[in-house]
Amino acid sequence: MEEKILEILEEHCEEALEYEGDNMMEDGVIDSFTVINVVSDLEEEFDIEIDAKYVVAENFRNKEAIIALVQKLMEE
Amino acid sequence: MQLISYSFVILWGFVFALYYLVPKKGQWYVLLGASLLFNCIGLRGFPLGLLLTGITTYGCGMYLGKKLDQEKEALKQCTDREEKKAVKAVFQKKRKKVQTLTIVFNLGLLLFYKYAVVAVPLVERATGSGAGFLERVIMPLGISFYTLTAIGYIVDAGRENCAVETDLLKILLFLAYFPSVTQGPFTRFKQMKEEFEKAHVFQYDRMLRGIQRFVWGAFKKLVIADRIGIFVDRVYSVDVASVPGGIFACATVLYMLQLYADFSGYIDMAAGVSETLDITLPDNFRRPYFARSVAEFWRRWHITLGNWFKDYVMFSFVMSGTGRKIGKACKNKWNGLGRQVAPVIGTMLVWFFTGLWHGRTVNYMLWGLYYGVIMSVSLLLEPKYAVWKEKLSIKDGKLWSLFCMVRTWGIVFLADVLIRSGSLAQAGEIFTSLVTRLHIGSLLSAEITSYGLGKYDFLLLLMALLIWLVVSVSEERGLDVRAVIAGKPMVVRWICYYGIVLLVLVTGIYGGSYDTAAFMYQSF
Numbered sequence: 001m002e003e004k005i006l007e008i009l010e011e012h013c014e015e016a017l018e019y020e021g022d023n024m025m026e027d028g029v030i031d032s033f034t035v036i037n038v039v040s041d042l043e044e045e046f047d048i049e050i051d052a053k054y055v056v057a058e059n060f061r062n063k064e065a066i067i068a069l070v071q072k073l074m075e076e
Numbered sequence: 077m078q079l080i081s082y083s084f085v086i087l088w089g090f091v092f093a094l095y096y097l098v099p100k101k102g103q104w105y106v107l108l109g110a111s112l113l114f115n116c117i118g119l120r121g122f123p124l125g126l127l128l129t130g131i132t133t134y135g136c137g138m139y140l141g142k143k144l145d146q147e148k149e150a151l152k153q154c155t156d157r158e159e160k161k162a163v164k165a166v167f168q169k170k171r172k173k174v175q176t177l178t179i180v181f182n183l184g185l186l187l188f189y190k191y192a193v194v195a196v197p198l199v200e201r202a203t204g205s206g207a208g209f210l211e212r213v214i215m216p217l218g219i220s221f222y223t224l225t226a227i228g229y230i231v232d233a234g235r236e237n238c239a240v241e242t243d244l245l246k247i248l249l250f251l252a253y254f255p256s257v258t259q260g261p262f263t264r265f266k267q268m269k270e271e272f273e274k275a276h277v278f279q280y281d282r283m284l285r286g287i288q289r290f291v292w293g294a295f296k297k298l299v300i301a302d303r304i305g306i307f308v309d310r311v312y313s314v315d316v317a318s319v320p321g322g323i324f325a326c327a328t329v330l331y332m333l334q335l336y337a338d339f340s341g342y343i344d345m346a347a348g349v350s351e352t353l354d355i356t357l358p359d360n361f362r363r364p365y366f367a368r369s370v371a372e373f374w375r376r377w378h379i380t381l382g383n384w385f386k387d388y389v390m391f392s393f394v395m396s397g398t399g400r401k402i403g404k405a406c407k408n409k410w411n412g413l414g415r416q417v418a419p420v421i422g423t424m425l426v427w428f429f430t431g432l433w434h435g436r437t438v439n440y441m442l443w444g445l446y447y448g449v450i451m452s453v454s455l456l457l458e459p460k461y462a463v464w465k466e467k468l469s470i471k472d473g474k475l476w477s478l479f480c481m482v483r484t485w486g487i488v489f490l491a492d493v494l495i496r497s498g499s500l501a502q503a504g505e506i507f508t509s510l511v512t513r514l515h516i517g518s519l520l521s522a523e524i525t526s527y528g529l530g531k532y533d534f535l536l537l538l539m540a541l542l543i544w545l546v547v548s549v550s551e552e553r554g555l556d557v558r559a560v561i562a563g564k565p566m567v568v569r570w571i572c573y574y575g576i577v578l579l580v581l582v583t584g585i586y587g588g589s590y591d592t593a594a595f596m597y598q599s600f
Binding site for chain 2: 026028031032033035036037039040050051052053055056057
């Protein structure tokens with residue numbers, strides 16, 4: 001699963017893979033368009049629905065946070 | 077009551093002393109009392125609008141909390157995913173209904189105060205009719221700010237992104253917190269609740285840093301913004317045909333700095349006051365004029381407003397049922413570009429509302445549309461930039477960065493002509509004069525000193541801007557300027573402190589017919 005998420009991230013925003021900070025959105029690594037596209041691909045790939053309440057800076061602060069979010073939603 | 081006034085400094089002093097004297101658990105009551113007092117003194121009356129927003133926000137939060145608990149109980153009884161989905165949908169519908177009602181009520185209050193209370197008495201006076209009831213209605217302080225802040229809480233509570241508050245008084249403090257109530261920054265309940273509830277111990281260093289930040293804010297406001305304001309107001313009030321385009325260009329560049337100095341000055345003062353009370357407010361500016369694109373500019377300018385619109389308008393729309401339907405339909409039809417339709421609509425919505433929030437004129441609507449189009453186009457074309465740069469053999473470097481910065485200034489410059497002009501017609505005339513009658517030499521002639529600022533005022537302004545630039549460059553390089561100064565020998569340290577205080581006291585714009593303390597963003 002992790003690999004697939006990283007692939008999606010790579011497709012939309014390569015920088016996100018190398019980013020080591022903890023606020024990708026504020027640091028301008030990932031913009032809102034990219035977030036929306038990543039969310040759309042994650043939903044399709046993992047058959048989950050990522051509600052607006054999950055689309056917050058905290059869940060997109062780095063690649064690890066995105067992986068954790070998908071894991072959490074798949075377990076629900 | 078303005079942040080730069082004797083009455084505010086007295087209030088701040090009393091609050092500061094009392095705050096560290098009372099038991100730690102009671103400190104937030106001191107803040108609440110000060111915030112209500114600030115409102116009452118500022119309004120010379122009772123903040124009824126604020127109270128109504130507070131009560132409805134609190135009530136909505138309590139309802140959401142109850143329904144969320146009931147939903148969790150109901151979910152425990154579910155056996156499969158589909159059943160869970162159905163239960164969630166039922167509770168979500170109930171929550172949305174109450175959230176929508178509360179938001180509509182509060183937006184209605186905002187519209188009532190912003191439009192009816194301002195417009196109806198004007199009409200009544202002009203026509204000599206009407207009961208004059210609205211003449212007596214008091215406009216609440218910072219209604220645009222606290223209404224959006226309240227909406228943020230209502231949405232966050234429904235999304236479980238913050239805990240539901242069971243104490244009405246804490247909601248009132250969150251909305252009315254006195255240093256930031258009039259102009260922000262926009263705060264989130266989760267963060268502010270932590271700040272208000274923790275035990276605050278007096279720290280000499282923190283107090284000193286807070287006062288330094290307050291004085292720095294006053295420097296930007298009184299020495300820079302209000303000085304520039306004299307020139308800009310004068311230039312923009314004369315007949316466009318009688319002024320060379322070069323003077324308008326100069327006035328608009330200065331206006332860009334005035335807006336920044338005025339608003340970030342206020343934020344520095346609000347953050348400084350909060351720092352003395354051991355409360356941290358979110359950053360609202362990160363040196364926006366160093367931005368290399370418009371998108372970056374808006375990530376650095378009024379950060380908390382941008383985040384508010386992104387979280388509560390952009391993502392809410394794109395992730396909503398309608399947004400998803402549009403996104404899916406367009407993606408199926410046009411694939412690559414089609415998937416960008418919903419985000420583009422979201423961006424345009426954000427900028428439409430940003431324009432509307434800033435002003436009620438056509439100029440502001442166009443200003444919002446202008447940024448919406450630029451942001452959408454630049455985000456859509458972003459993947460192509462790397463290709464174009466390679467084709468044109470453009471290398472990243474200082475020169476390229478400078479070019480990108482200047483390009484961003486140019487885009488902001490055009491937008492600022494639009495919002496500074498009194499009308500669309502005036503903006504049109506100014507744009508024409510910038511092209512047809514630039515007469516750049518006028519900037520070096522005596523004419524430049526005939527708009528309220530003399531030679532020495534310009535020299536003083538230049539010096540103040542240089543100080544600001546040095547501080548900004550240092551901060552951009554990651555330096556904590558206050559910590560650097562604190563680490564210097566005592567003589568150097570106190571020369572810096574007294575120097576800024578003296579500059580504010582001696583060269584600040586005070587008194588006379590010019591309204592020194594009115595902050596520009598207060599009118600938004």
